[in-house]
Amino acid sequence: MISTFYHPGYAAPIGESHQMPIQKFELVADAVRDMPGVHMETPGPVSETDLARVHTADYINAIRTGEPRELAESQKFPWSPELFPSVCLTAGGCYAAARRALEHGIATAIVSGFHHACSDHGEGFCTFNGLVITLDRLREEGCIRRGTVLDMDLHYGNGTASLMPDRPALFALSIYGNDYAHNVPYRDVRTLRHEDGANHRSFALPEACDGTTQREIMIDALPTLLQNGLPELIIYQAGADPYHEDPYSPLLLNHDDLFERDRIVFAFAREHGIPIVWVLAGGYTKDVHQVVKIHVNTFHAALEIYGSRT
Numbered sequence: 001m002i003s004t005f006y007h008p009g010y011a012a013p014i015g016e017s018h019q020m021p022i023q024k025f026e027l028v029a030d031a032v033r034d035m036p037g038v039h040m041e042t043p044g045p046v047s048e049t050d051l052a053r054v055h056t057a058d059y060i061n062a063i064r065t066g067e068p069r070e071l072a073e074s075q076k077f078p079w080s081p082e083l084f085p086s087v088c089l090t091a092g093g094c095y096a097a098a099r100r101a102l103e104h105g106i107a108t109a110i111v112s113g114f115h116h117a118c119s120d121h122g123e124g125f126c127t128f129n130g131l132v133i134t135l136d137r138l139r140e141e142g143c144i145r146r147g148t149v150l151d152m153d154l155h156y157g158n159g160t161a162s163l164m165p166d167r168p169a170l171f172a173l174s175i176y177g178n179d180y181a182h183n184v185p186y187r188d189v190r191t192l193r194h195e196d197g198a199n200h201r202s203f204a205l206p207e208a209c210d211g212t213t214q215r216e217i218m219i220d221a222l223p224t225l226l227q228n229g230l231p232e233l234i235i236y237q238a239g240a241d242p243y244h245e246d247p248y249s250p251l252l253l254n255h256d257d258l259f260e261r262d263r264i265v266f267a268f269a270r271e272h273g274i275p276i277v278w279v280l281a282g283g284y285t286k287d288v289h290q291v292v293k294i295h296v297n298t299f300h301a302a303l304e305i306y307g308s309r310t
Contacts, residue, residue, distance in 0.1 A: 002302060003100045004032060005043040005093040005109040012077065012086035024283060027292045028110050037303045043096035043109070045088035046133060050095075053136040054129055054163065056120045063087065063127060075122025076183070083127070090114070091130035094279055098134045098233060101277040102143060106266070106306050108299070113237040113279045115149075115157035116180060123159060123183040130279070131235050132163045135170055144232040145169060148225050152261065153239030153281040154249055155180040156194065156202060164200040171228055175221050177205040177242055177251045187250055199228065205242070207250040211257035215264065222268050234269055234276040238262060240283030240294040247284055258294050262301035270305055278302070 006029040011022045032038050051060050062071040064084045072079040093109035100107035113131040116124035135147040149172040151157040156176040164172050179186040179194065186192045189204040196202055203221040205214060225231060240246070242253050242261075253261075269276035278298060283291035 001039045002037055002299070002306065003039050003041055003097065003104065003107045005041050005096045005100075005107070005111075007042055007089050007093060009086055009089045010093065010111055012083045013080055024288055024291050024295070025110050025280070027288065028280065028295045031292060031296045032299050035299060038299060041096070043089065043093040045085065045092040046095060046137070050091065050133055050137050051088070051128055053140065054119060054133050055117075059120050071121060074183070075117065075127045076125055077127065087114075087127040091128055091133045094130040094235070094277070095134045095137055097279075098138060098235065098277045099143070101275040102138075102233060105275050106269075106277070106302060108278045108302070111279050112281055113149075113151075113235065114159070115151055115153060115237055115281065116155070116159040118159045118162050124155065124180060124185070126159060129159055129163060131160055131237065132167070132170070134235065135233070136167070138233065139169065146171070146229060146231045147233045147235070148173065148231040149235050149237065150225060150265065151175070151237045152242070152265070153237050154178050154241035154246065154251070155185055155282065157237070158194065161194070161197070161200040161202075165197055168199055170199060171225065171231065172200040173221060173224055174200075174202040175205065175217065176202065177209060178248055185248060187248065205251055209251045209253065211253060211260060214253060214257060214261060218261065218264050222264075226272070230272065231274055234274050236265055236276055236278040237281045238265075238278050238295070238298045239281040240285075240291045241281070243283070243285060243290065243294055245285045245290060246282075247286075255293060255297060259297045259301055262298045263305060266302050266305040
């Protein structure tokens with residue numbers, strides 16, 4: 001049985017015209033709630049102590065109060081009083097699922113990882129970096145010593161990478177098809193090249209990347225997750241925006257290609273005996289049901305690899 005954590009409070013009121021399809025979380029939850037092999041649970045929020053391990057007091061306060069407004073909306077969401085509790089729940093879902101993965105080998109949260117969020121501001125629809133918040137709390141509690149982020153959103157995980165240098169026990173790998181910096185996406189990965197570091201690496205998917213090329217790059221990239229020793233947890237950010245119909249995507253990946261991507265990730269984790277938790281990310285295709293299908297297929301891929309073992 002795969003535990004999945006969902007709360008309707010994840011969705012802040014950002015407006016129906018916003019590019020982020022906030023309704024997708026509820027749609028995914030509805031699609032998998034009665035899926036054989038899936039057990040849905042309700043998480044609680046993270047605390048301000050959890051937030052403060054990663055984010056500055058000024059930034060946390062701006063998200064809570066809405067002032068200064070420029071900082072409170074730095075992630076490109078309109079601020080409202082509901083924003084702060086919603087993103088605390090989002091990070092709480094990631095944390096709860098990670099704890100369950102440590103117990104059972106695999107789990108998921110129907111949340112975004114918010115990989116563009118930096119310590120002192122948000123970017124790219126990302127408020128608090130739930131990926132790093134989760135790993136920091138697990139380390140603080142003595143649940144893990146080493147943890148990794150595997151980011152396969154379309155966009156490079158710049159916020160997560162910015163948080164890595166001060167956390168040598170963590171590791172982040174971003175396999176991406178758009179670069180991202182200073183709150184701006186770069187469609188062609190040749191237009192910008194960021195610096196990799198000792199504990200954050202990246203591999204670019206070239207323009208017009210198909211399933212075969214994606215697989216080849218993943219085979220080269222995934223072993224880097226082991227370069228600092230066997231991690232005790234992988235947080236996998238399974239993006240829907242590499243899909244070929246996504247307005248940001250220069251890639252040629254279809255539903256089958258993204259399903260195979262997920263299978264490869266889960267097979268890698270199981271082969272090496274590493275607990276894995278996955279979260280959702282991205283997905284701006286006009287037909288939101290295409291985005292939902294990608295995320296639901298990740299559940300099918302996990303169940304195919306792990307079966308009823310959990």
